[in-house]
Amino acid sequence: MTAVSRRSALGIGAGALALVTVKPAAAQFVRKDGAATLEAIRAFTGGKEAAPGKIVMDIPPLVENGNSAPLKLDVPGLGDGVFVRRIGVFNEKNPLPETVTLHLGPRTAPRVQTRIRLADSQTITAIAELSDGTFHSATADVIVTLAACVEG
Template sequence: MAEPDRTTRRQFLATAGGAALGAVSLVHVGPARATPDTMKAAIRDIVNGAAVRPGKVKLDVPPLVENGNTVPLTVTVTSPMSDADHVVSIHIFNEKNPQPNVGNFYISPRAGRAQISTRIRLADTQTLTAIAKLSDGSFWSATADVVVTLAACTEEAT
């Protein structure tokens, strides 16, 4: 009786390592930080070409933060939050963090009010933009400038 073909551990690791190296070459390396242009592109992806109007959205964030590691923000949207007229989603964008889209929040009329509160990290002094999508398909926005004295997202762990 012939013995079955067996792959040794060393052969398996060599093959898997070669495959991993091949996969690494397929990875696209982008910029280390978002830019105003990448933020605009991320917003375009969310709104899918629709017009974004100022108003109905209030972005509450401190104008000056000592430490960018934990920046509180609240987004409130004026809406009756009824079945016929409500906020579908709230999106937060920034100019200089590693990723331009900080967060996406999906809500329904059952939420009772269109408000989210969170804490984010900010890599540097920058402009934040909050966009709300309403049930009628319209998009509304607000922006806020934040001065950061001690940047986050760029510090190395010690």
């Protein structure tokens, strides 16, 4: 039998105390509904309304594989000195409603091309925040034949 030094005993005791007193992080409650999406959009806009238009979203209406859905976003025809600060993409049925947030600057062209994962057929919403403080939106309905983000 090996003797435990006082220093080792104190270290083991401190580690055990830390495990007992530290609360585990609260598990994130996943809601896949329209209300969660609306809350995420309100958080993104700070409660301001997003006017439809100015942002062009191109996503196929039928996606065969939800693991990789192509998405293009463009904000054409901005006035002098106005630029896109952020673009947020939101969905209804993924485990988390905020798919991506893109931060842009005055020298960045407001054209983005990426791929996103889709859990199921759903409505995708894109919100653009302009430098003048306004928000603009676009929506698209997407049918997914092979869903991604499968749980359980």
